[in-house]
Amino acid sequence: MVDLLGDPDIPFRFFVGDLIIRNAKGALDALLEAAETAPEENRRSIAHLLGKIGRRLDEARLAPVKKVLECVLQDEDPKTRRNAAIALGTLESESATGALIAALEAESFDWVRPSLILALGQIGGSESIAFLGDFKPECQAEVEAHVKAMDRVGGTEREPRPPIRTLGAERLIELHCAPGQEGLLCDAIKRSVGERPSVVQNGAVRVRLQELIDLQQIRTWREWLVCVGERPIDADSVDRVGLDLLADGLALVSEIYREDPLTRYRLEIRGKSVSHRQRKRRIKVWSEGLKARAPAYVNSPSHYEVETRILLAKTKVGVFLKLTEEADSRFGYRVQDVPASMHPAVAAGVVAHSRPVSKGRVLDPFCGCGTLLFERAQCSTAAGHLVGSDISGSAIDAARTNLRQFEDLPLRFRRGDVGSVTHDGPFDELISNLPYGIRTGSHQKNIASYAALFDRLSEWLKPEARLTLVTQEIEMMTRLFRDRRDVHLDDVARVDVGGLQPGVFKGCYGQKK
CATH class of the missing domain: 1.25.10.10 (Leucine-rich Repeat Variant)
Incomplete structure (x- = not known):
């Protein structure tokens, strides 16, 4: 055995x-x-x-x-x-x-x-x-x-930083999102702060900001950093240039926290070409150098108040400050999740991409812990009623626990398999993160459950109802939309989720002409 x-x-x-x-x-x-x-x-x-x-x-x-x-x-x-x-x-x-x-x-x-x-x-x-x-x-x-x-073992946890509400002056900010959702994040920032960011790379956009309150109204970013600077380097200059940027970063921390100074920092080095040994050596060199350049600050990797993040490449070094560590108030509802749950920021992007219907009735027949439905409920286009179901009892328990974080949200969960669960339709929208990868472990199971989903659309959906389906099973989903007469496929976007790149299939229900 x-x-x-x-x-x-x-x-x-x-x-x-x-x-x-x-x-x-x-x-x-x-x-x-x-x-x-x-x-x-x-x-x-x-x-x-x-x-x-x-x-x-x-x-x-x-x-x-x-x-x-x-x-x-x-x-x-x-x-x-x-x-x-x-x-x-x-x-x-x-x-x-x-x-x-x-x-x-x-x-x-x-x-x-x-x-x-x-x-x-x-x-x-x-x-x-x-x-x-x-x-x-x-x-x-x-x-x-x-x-x-x-x-x-009874040690001391890190002390939380003071909450950040303003940067004191306009600064260049880098916001990270799931690769593939940069356009959605740019649109949301433009609506919130009036300035359209520039896309830096996969999963990162930049914008100049002073007041940070507007960021809590934008649900598609995963973290934000203050950009200190980026400079070219070679093997001879990397130690000196990196130290200069780190000293500039701690000076910037002193400006931002002028009235309530911070004293403890940690160095976080990232880079595909940086080995474990190189990382240890760089941290030692730079932390020793900062003792002289920024004596008010102490390198305290376990109990820090500000993270100085170094992005190190062969020809360039960049330094950023991570100034928000307290729990993100946007997603406080998700007190429980299940394996392979979609990050709420990614779910918010999927919802924004789905063309929500005002006062629409919304169904998710593979709801997991409910993240997509909770994000749909908080979308600026209000939903009328939301329903989720899942075959997993533990997932439904988690979803109901999360639901208790809200008051009077028009959302209900029930346990049931997609092939047999009953729902009181018709619905205006069906939005779902379908099983794939470690959520199912079997392509054959996906074939059966995906077919069962499409077979039940006629029971659940209004004509022209919106469909938004997320899956790694790209070929199978493309074939289902192509071969069936009762669904239209409008477009397919790709998003990076934990190293996978599922497709976000957007379409509608109704007879093809």
């Missing part, structure tokens, strides 16, 4: 894993034997399962599990190393502290290191506490993991 853990059918792999957990005692020896020698996909699953099974074992049976997982921390596959770290944290194995610290010091993959930090926080103990107290995070993901770990 252990051999089946690498099966390409992900739902089947989950099924096998559940069977192994139920037969934990009988399968344990086979898992331990294969943990270091099985194929890569199998090793990943084995490390994950050992963490789950280990919680059911007595100390005698648990000892070899911990020993194997400590060895797997050195596996050649980074995903297997990460799963081993998560498993050891779950088992709260204090004897593994030394192995986790050694693994963290040797780990070069940025997306593995946070799991090692979190595992140390889960384990606790004097050795973990001492190490975490001295640890200096090197990127945003590590900062977030370190804060959680310190909180777990």
